[in-house]
Amino acid sequence: MSASYVASIDQGTTSTRCLLFDHAGRMVSVAQHEHHQHYPRPGWAEHDAAEIWANTLRVLPEALALAGLQPSDVAAVGIANQRETTVVWDRATGRPVAPAITWQDTRTADLVAELGRSAAAPLFEEVCGLTPAGYFAAPRLRWLLDHVPGLQRRARLGEVAFGTMESWLIWNLTGGPDGGVHVTDVTNASRTMLMDIHTLQWDQRLLDALDVPAAMLPEIRPNAQVYGTCTVGLPGVVIGGAFGDQQAALFGQTCFDEGEAKCTYGTGAFLLMNTGASVTPSTHGLLSTVAYALEGEQPVYATEGSIAVAGALVQWFRDSLEMISSAPEIETLARRVEDNGGCYIVPAFAGLFAPRWQADARGVVVGLTSYVTRGHLARAVLEATAWQTCEVVEAVDLDTSLTLSRLRVDGGMTANHLLMQTVADVLDVPVERPLVAESVSLGAAYAAGLAVGFWPDLDVLRGTWRRAALWEPSMSPVVRRRERAAWDRAVQRTLHWVVDEDPDAAPPG
């Protein structure tokens, strides 16, 4: 076989990257570009899908060039993407009809509250396994259908297409207006609120409840399957798989067995645990989601603890407060002081996600005294991610009665050793990072490689996992209890901040 590499595209919230892997699952090249974040109003968060597509076309040749490779050296490409971010585009021109609404956007709060009160609410929980929330894609799609003139009609006529980022990229890579393939994968579809979590098909009753025309939807496919062939970017290379980024990371960390879990630290942080063949409804604020579905096999499910704001708080500290000029500098700043100086930040920017799901919460900075410096704030930023992790780990313990004895981590924030040490300290378990910190990319590559026989089976993939770093807990129980109590009091102060249901009437500030 002449093609000895597999490519992956990780279309993330902050950037788009391409990684190339060899047979042993070792990274041989990476290229990456950030895209712009648009916040046109409080609570809104948008991306330009055309910019993301342009960045994709830049990173592919760059990654090849860095390793001295040609498209013909690539056996297949897999795609992972930020989930729930919603794009609608014109099938004839290939242009998005509106800015993409990202998963952090809260503009659909009212719509979702109304849906929650309607007769259809129990149907959603029963069929798609999700309690209606603004976090999922379908309410955003409904919002676009309501606000882009003529869109509902054009959707019914099949003139426009809906997709999350993987659909958008696959359609463009396979020819766009000129024969582009319009598909999504089961994991992304499981986050729309429109798919039956058992049959893995769109459910007409759910489509009707939100009045979404079926003509605009992509076809749902398994994670590892040849969807089509690239005409641009990687011309001639087959697209062998797609995954929502969090499920990709679970796959990339080779959590193929029930009870295996990982937490990925990027813009948000997401702890997923493999729950095997069964969908396990949570009583502690976790979500049921599809972990992966291989062609011709039963789907495997996962339970998920979603934290909306992790790295995003660091971005905010950098871009909005201008306290640092790059994200990693937060570690330098935080190490200037010994502790948080009594200061706590709870980043409920989009309400609180797991395990509380409080849409009316908003962020707080508490414990301020004249003693507090930038360094203490930097500590509080990092500790916020650690304590949020602790909350979802406790929810997993309660829900599954499986106690995590160690935590596998990955994602951009794992480069921050102070944060990883803090996570180990507050959880009181060892934290370990695999040799490929970009587990999202590795998972997408694994799917594509499986689809074309580059790798034979999951057992071979499991054998590739290697530990690159380990952080052992070293916090005393007394300190842990004290800090935990302070964090809990800080969280209490975020609750019920939003009193007006009108999303335009944001809190002062």
Next chain:
Amino acid sequence: MATIQSIERAAAVLHVLGAVHEPVALGELSRLLDLPKPTVHGIVRTLCEVGFVTQEPDTGRYALGSGLATLGEGLDPHLLRSRAVNWADGLAARTGMEVELGVLTGRTVELVHHVFRPDGSPQRLRVGELQPLATSALGLVLLAFSPAVSASAAREAGDPTPRVSLARAVQLARRQGWACVDSTLRPGVATLAAPLRRHLGHRLGVGVGALGVSGPRDRVLGPSGEPRDDLVTQVVAAAHAVSSTLQERL
């Protein structure tokens, strides 16, 4: 004392660009400085190459470059680690050895990143560990490529290495583009390291760190006692790739 005219003129160009708050066209620059256009053009081209001036792609006008603002600003060690993580992982995976990234702290090398040997054996993170400048591969690379430290500084710091042999080792590292030491820090362990460089317009760039692999001496060194060629290639290539990520907007 005679001044060097071209430097004086370059400074004048920078002063003008700094005083005017919007990009300036070549003709206007030449008028403001009362110099012929070709002369000014030569100066701004050179200043563009070293990153002190940028040219707007659309209008062709000139403005102060970011290279000036970052002058004198060190590279944050944690930023360096973040930029290096993926390539360091790839290097560990492909060589089967542990990877170290060191920067200069005072007159020693401090490890800011460490990747375990990918063999599943129990290991401890060595981030924060200090290594001597004169007797470690990372240190020799920093001595050879970082303008912030000189060999005499290493000696003042109490390194016992004779002056002549240290100078020779540093010179060799500079010529080869890498350094290798055998068994100085841990018996039986050899380390091979290459410089991480930040190019601020200069062709070669300034050394801001060193990236290396450590392993059993017989896996690092060939029969001749020199490091294995393929290992040299991999370490240099990874260091080069990390260096190129430092050019982008930080």
